[in-house]
Amino acid sequence: MPQGDGEISDEILEEGCYHLSRMGLSNDQLAAHFEISSQRVAALLLSYESKLKSGDVISGEIDKAFWEDVKKEAEGDVKLTFLSEKGFHHAWKSELGRLDGPALMSIYEASKDFLSADPNQKFLDYPPPKGYDPLAMDRELRKAVGVIGGMLAEKWNSEKSSEKTKSTKT
Numbered sequence: 001m002p003q004g005d006g007e008i009s010d011e012i013l014e015e016g017c018y019h020l021s022r023m024g025l026s027n028d029q030l031a032a033h034f035e036i037s038s039q040r041v042a043a044l045l046l047s048y049e050s051k052l053k054s055g056d057v058i059s060g061e062i063d064k065a066f067w068e069d070v071k072k073e074a075e076g077d078v079k080l081t082f083l084s085e086k087g088f089h090h091a092w093k094s095e096l097g098r099l100d101g102p103a104l105m106s107i108y109e110a111s112k113d114f115l116s117a118d119p120n121q122k123f124l125d126y127p128p129p130k131g132y133d134p135l136a137m138d139r140e141l142r143k144a145v146g147v148i149g150g151m152l153a154e155k156w157n158s159e160k161s162s163e164k165t166k167s168t169k170t
Contacts (some may be wrong), residue, residue: 008034014048017041019067020061033074057096059141080147081140093147099153108148111141 017030027045031038051057073079078095084107096104115121120135124142128135 004126009046010047011053014044014051015059016067016070017044018052019064020047020071021030021045022109023066023068023071025071036140078143078147082144082148083114083141084109093151096148097151101152101159104148104155106154108152109170111145111148115141115145 005071013034013036013070016034020030020033020046021027024030025033027038028042030041034041036059054061071080072092072094077092079090079092080096081088082096083089115124115138118138120138123135128139133139
């Protein structure tokens with residue numbers, strides 16, 4: 001049965017409820033995230049578990065990894081595309097947060113330099129066209145530069161405040 005715009009199929013809801021509940025989300029949390037009732041969440045879980053037992057569906061590591069990524073993004077941990085001296089990379093914001101200031105600055109500068117050298121940068125201020133976006137990589141790099149810039153500012157501020165604290169204690 002085809003779904004209208006914005007509607008999620010029951011199959012996807014079942015799978016999502018199943019995997020996310022295995023990651024510790026309660027029925028109430030799932031209901032809030034999917035904007036459905038807790039009773040519907042319970043019914044979707046039972047349906048998916050029944051399908052698993054009967055062999056109608058198979059839950060694999062790829063499915064689990066997909067829903068782990070969905071959970072991370074819902075919690076604000078975004079996947080970023082950035083540039084370093086070794087080329088293009090993808091990483092979660094939380095992974096980049098574990099880097100030291102100089103490593104983050106290197107990534108920030110390489111990504112920013114790439115964008116600055118791109119003659120199409122002025123078109124990034126306009127919304128992407130429907131369908132194919134020839135500037136998708138540039139848009140991802142611009143997003144990463146903004147996020148990494150914010151992370152650098154946080155590191156800078158925390159280091160300044162810890163230095164102030166150290167200097168007032170001595």
